[in-house]
Amino acid sequence: xxxxxxxxxxxxxxxxxxxxxxxxxxxxxxxxxxxxxxxxxxxxxxxxxxxxxxxxxxxxxxxxxxxxxxxxxxxxxxxxxxxxxxxxxxxxxxxxxxxxxxxxxxxxxxxxxxxxxxxxxxxxxxxxxxxxxxxxxxxxxxxxxxxxxxxxxxxxxxxxxxxxxxxxxxxxxxxxxxxxxxxxxxxxxxxxxxxxxxxxxxxxxxxxxxxxxxxxxxxxxxxxxxxxxxxxxxxxxxxxxxxxxxxxxxxxxxxxxxxxxxxxxxxxxxxxxxxxxxxxxxxxxxxxxxxxxxxxxxxxxxxxxxxxxxxxxxxxxxxxxxxxxxxxxxxxxxxxxxxxxxxxxxxxxxxxxxxxxxxxxxxxxxxxxxxxxxxxxxxxxxxxxxxxxxxxxxxxxxxxxxxxxxxxxxxxxxxxxxxxxxxxxxxxxxxxxxxxxxxxxxxxxxxxxxxxxxxxxxxxxxxxxxxxxxxxxxxxxxxxxxxxxxxxxxxxxxxxxxxxxxxxxxxxxxxxxxxxxxxxxxxxxxxxxxxxxxxxxxxxxxxxxxxxxxxxxxxxxxxxxxxxxxxxxxxxxxxxxxxxxxxxxxxxxxxxxxxxxxxxxxxxxxxxxxxxxxxxxxxxxxxxxxxxxxxxxxxxxxxxxxxxxxxxxxxxxxxxxxxxxxxxx
Numbered sequence: 001x002x003x004x005x006x007x008x009x010x011x012x013x014x015x016x017x018x019x020x021x022x023x024x025x026x027x028x029x030x031x032x033x034x035x036x037x038x039x040x041x042x043x044x045x046x047x048x049x050x051x052x053x054x055x056x057x058x059x060x061x062x063x064x065x066x067x068x069x070x071x072x073x074x075x076x077x078x079x080x081x082x083x084x085x086x087x088x089x090x091x092x093x094x095x096x097x098x099x100x101x102x103x104x105x106x107x108x109x110x111x112x113x114x115x116x117x118x119x120x121x122x123x124x125x126x127x128x129x130x131x132x133x134x135x136x137x138x139x140x141x142x143x144x145x146x147x148x149x150x151x152x153x154x155x156x157x158x159x160x161x162x163x164x165x166x167x168x169x170x171x172x173x174x175x176x177x178x179x180x181x182x183x184x185x186x187x188x189x190x191x192x193x194x195x196x197x198x199x200x201x202x203x204x205x206x207x208x209x210x211x212x213x214x215x216x217x218x219x220x221x222x223x224x225x226x227x228x229x230x231x232x233x234x235x236x237x238x239x240x241x242x243x244x245x246x247x248x249x250x251x252x253x254x255x256x257x258x259x260x261x262x263x264x265x266x267x268x269x270x271x272x273x274x275x276x277x278x279x280x281x282x283x284x285x286x287x288x289x290x291x292x293x294x295x296x297x298x299x300x301x302x303x304x305x306x307x308x309x310x311x312x313x314x315x316x317x318x319x320x321x322x323x324x325x326x327x328x329x330x331x332x333x334x335x336x337x338x339x340x341x342x343x344x345x346x347x348x349x350x351x352x353x354x355x356x357x358x359x360x361x362x363x364x365x366x367x368x369x370x371x372x373x374x375x376x377x378x379x380x381x382x383x384x385x386x387x388x389x390x391x392x393x394x395x396x397x398x399x400x401x402x403x404x405x406x407x408x409x410x411x412x413x414x415x416x417x418x419x420x421x422x423x424x425x426x427x428x429x430x431x432x433x434x435x436x437x438x439x440x441x442x443x444x445x446x447x448x449x450x451x452x453x454x455x456x457x458x459x460x461x462x463x464x465x466x467x468x469x470x471x472x473x474x475x476x477x478x479x480x481x482x483x484x485x486x487x488x489x490x491x492x493x494x495x496x497x498x499x500x501x502x503x504x505x506x507x508x509x510x511x512x513x514x515x516x517x518x519x520x521x522x523x524x525x526x527x528x529x530x531x532x533x534x535x536x537x538x539x540x541x542x543x544x545x546x547x548x549x550x551x552x553x554x555x556x557x558x559x560x561x562x563x564x565x566x567x568x569x570x571x572x573x574x575x576x577x578x579x580x581x582x583x584x585x586x587x588x589x590x591x592x593x594x595x596x597x598x599x600x601x602x603x604x605x606x607x608x609x610x611x612x613x614x615x616x617x618x619x620x621x622x623x624x625x626x627x628x629x630x631x632x633x634x635x636x637x638x639x640x641x642x643x644x645x646x647x648x649x650x651x652x653x654x655x656x657x658x659x660x661x662x663x664x665x
Contacts, residue, residue: 025070025073025318025325028074028076029074029075031076032444034071034072036069036071036076036443037442037628037629039606040441040442040603040605041077041442043438043441044067044439047434048418049082051430057086057290059426060426060427061418061420061424061425061427061429061430062084062085062086062287062290063083063088064080064083064084064091065416065418065430066079066098067317067417068094068321068413068414069413069415070321071412073325078094080092084286084288095316095317095318096287096316097286097314097316098316098400098402098418099314099398099402100398101400101402102242102396102399103396103402104308105310106375106396107261107309107313107323108245108310109168109242109374109375109376110327110347111249111260111264111265112164112245113347114264114265114338114339115252120253123163123374124164125164126161127162127164127166127172127248130252131248131251133224134223134224134244135161136224137158137226137228138155138158138227138228139156139157139158140153141153141154155227158173158231159232160232162174163233164245164248165351167244167248168241168347168374169374170238170241170372171234171236172241173232173235174229174239175201175239176238177201177208203226204240208222208223209221210240210306210308211297211306212296212297212304214305215305216250216257216307216308216309217247220247230359233356234356235357235359236359236372238364242311243308243309246307246309256307262275264338268333268338269322269326269336271320271322271323273285273314273319274320275313275314276303276308276313276314277302277304277314278301285316286301290400290419290420298311324404324406324415327347328406328408330344346373347374347375348376348394348408350373350378350380351371357501358541363397365541368385373394377394378392378393378394379392379393381542387433387436388476388477388478390409390480391409392407393407393409394406400419400421400427401420402416402417403431403435404416414436414439418430437477440477440478440480443480444629445479445605445649445653457619458617459594459620461592464594466642466643466663467635467663468589469586469587469660469661469663470586470599470661471657472600472657472658473582473585473656474582477582477604479648479652479655493516493573493575494511495508495511495548499541499545502527504529504536504537505527505528505529505530505535505536505537506527506528507525507526507527508522508523508524511523515576516576520571520572522558526560526561526563528559529560529561530557531556531558531559532547552575553574554575556573557570557572583601584657584660585597585646586599593615594615594617595613596612597610598611605629606629622634622635632648632649634646635647636656644658644659645659
C-alpha cells in the first residue's frame with residue numbers, strides 16, 4: 001500500500017482532521033484527538049536537525065532521518081528531516097529506504113512463531129531436529145584447580161541441547177565475532193576469562209562463513225565445528241541466533257527465508273519496500289551508508305544468496321510501522337491475522353529466568369532495567385531503565401541507529417530511521433532516547449482541569465521569593481513515564497551502571513570519577529562481598545542493585561576484596577542526592593511575577609529552554625499556566641514550612657520535582 005504522493009510533502013506534524021478508520025496508518029488523525037500536543041510534536045524535527053548540524057557525516061552521522069509515531073492505530077507524526085545522501089543533495093523522503101540491521105531480528109522471530117502457530121515448529125525442540133549438522137556442537141570451558149592454581153581449557157558436551165526457544169531469546173551459546181560492546185562490561189573477574197571469551201568470539205569471526213555470496217545453509221554448516229561460548233539456557237548473550245533461526249525457518253517451512261517472509265509477513269501487511277535488497281527501480285530512495293563506502297556484507301544494492309535473519313533487511317518507516325501495528329494489535333492488521341494473540345504474548349513476555357546470566361551490551365539486564373522475550377527487549381524496571389515508556393513496552397534497534405518501540409499501555413508506536421556509524425559521536429547523539437522523551441513529552445495531560453473557577457490571587461513578593469530556585473524531575477518527561485527516581489530523596493553511589501554479579505559478590509567494573517564511591521576509595525576490579533553486613537553470595541544483580549539504593553545522605557557499609565590482597569576491608573560510602581539534570585525547571589521573579597523556564601536537557605510540557613513562561617497565582621501556594629494543558633503548579637513544603645518541591649497537575653497524572661537549589665543559595 002503506497003502513501004499518497006501529497007503526503008510526502010506535508011511539513012513536520014501531520015494533523016489532518018476528519019474521520020479515520022481503525023488502524024489507518026496512511027493519513028493521520030488530528031494530533032489532539034490522538035492525545036498529543038501538536039506544538040510539542042513539532043519539537044521533534046528541529047531536535048534531529050540540530051544533531052545533523054552538530055555532527056556532520058565526518059562524525060559518522062548521515063544528515064537525515066525519518067520519524068514516525070502512531071497511537072490508537074492512527075498516524076500521529078510522520079516526518080522526513082534532512083538528506084538521504086552524504087553530499088546533502090537528495091532530500092530525505094518519508095519512504096526513503098534504510099538498512100535496518102538488527103531490526104530484522106524481530107521479523108525473523110515473528111516468522112518462527114508463525115511456524116509455531118502452524119504446528120510446524122516446536123519452541124522447546126532441539127535445534128538439531130531441524131539442523132542436524134549442529135548436533136555435535138560442544139561447549140568451551142575453563143576450570144581452575146583451587147589447590148594447584150592450574151587452569152584447564154577444553155570442550156565439554158552441552159548439559160542439554162540448544163532449543164528453538166534458546167535461539168529466540170539468545171541463550172543458545174552462539175555468539176557474534178568480538179564486537180565493540182563486549183568489553184570491559186562483561187563483569188569477568190579474571191583477565192584470562194576475558195581472553196578466553198575473546199578467543200571464542202575471534203573463532204566465530206575467523207571460521208564462520210557469513211558472506212552475501214553464500215547461503216544460510218553454508219553459514220550454519222560453518223558453525224558446526226565451533227564451540228558454544230556458554231551452556232545452552234544458562235547465559236543470554238546477543239549473537240548469531242536469529243541467523244540460525246532463519247535457517248530453521250527455511251527447513252521447517254520448506255521455503256527460502258526471503259520467500260517465506262514475503263508470503264507470510266510482507267505481502268499480508270502490505271510492506272511494499274521491505275526485503276533483503278533494494279531493486280534497481282527503487283535505488284533512488286536508498287539512504288547512503290554513513291561510511292564513505294557500504295561494507296560488502298551489507299551492500300544491499302544487489303540480490304544476495306545469504307538471507308541474513310539477524311540483520312539483512314532493508315525497509316521504510318511506513319512499512320515497519322505496519323509490522324509494529326500488527327504486533328500491537330495482537331497479531332492482526334486490516335483484518336489479516338499474521339500471528340495468534342498467544343504467540344504475541346509469548347514473544348513480549350519475559351523469557352529469562354532469574355538464574356540466567358546476562359553477558360554483552362547494556363541493552364538487556366538489571367542495570368538497564370530491561371529483560372528479553374522471544375525477539376524483543378522488554379522494559380521491566382523503570383528505576384534503572386534508560387528510556388521512557390510503560391513497563392512492558394518492547395523494542396529493538398539496528399546497528400546503524402534504526403530503532404522502534406511499542407508501548408501497549410499507551411497503544412503507542414515510535415520509530416526512528418537514521419544511519420550512523422557504530423561507535424561514532426554522531427550515532428551517540430541520536431540514540432540518546434531523544435525520540436522517546438520527545439514523544440512522551442508531547443502527550444497531553446489527560447482530562448486537563450477546567451480553569452473556569454481559577455480566580456487570580458495576589459501573592460506577596462516575600463512568598464514569591466520562597467519559590468525561586470531549580471526544581472529537578474529526574475529523567476521523567478511526562479506523567480506516563482516513571483523513568484528513574486524523581487523524588488529528590490534517593491541516593492546515588494556512582495557504580496550502579498558499571499557492575500556485574502559474580503558468584504561471590506558484586507564486581508565493580510568502572511566507577512564514575514568523583515562519585516561517592518570513588519571518593520570513598522572504591523576502585524575498578526573490587527569485589528563487594530557484603531552490604532551493611534549482609535552477604536551478597538547467591539543474590540541476583542537486581543536484588544543487589546535494590547540494596548544499593550537508599551535515601552540521600554545515608555551511609556552504606558561495603559566489605560570489599562581487592563585483587564592482589566588477602567582478606568577483605570571495609571568502606572563506608574555516603575549516598576549523594578541523585579541529580580540527573582535531564583528535566584529541570586528554573587523559577588524566578590520577573591517584574592513582580594513568577595516565571596519558569598526549562599533548564600535541563602529536555603523540555604517538559606510547555607516549558608522550554610530559553611523560553612520564559614509566566615505563572616499566574618490562584619492562591620498563595622497554587623499557580624496556573626496559560627497553555628494548552630492549563631498546567632497547574634502546587635508547591636510542596638517540608639515539616640519546617642520551607643519549600644521543598646513542586647507538583648505539576650496534582651492528581652493521577654501529576655509530575656513531582658524536588659527543589660535542589662533555592663533562591664537563597
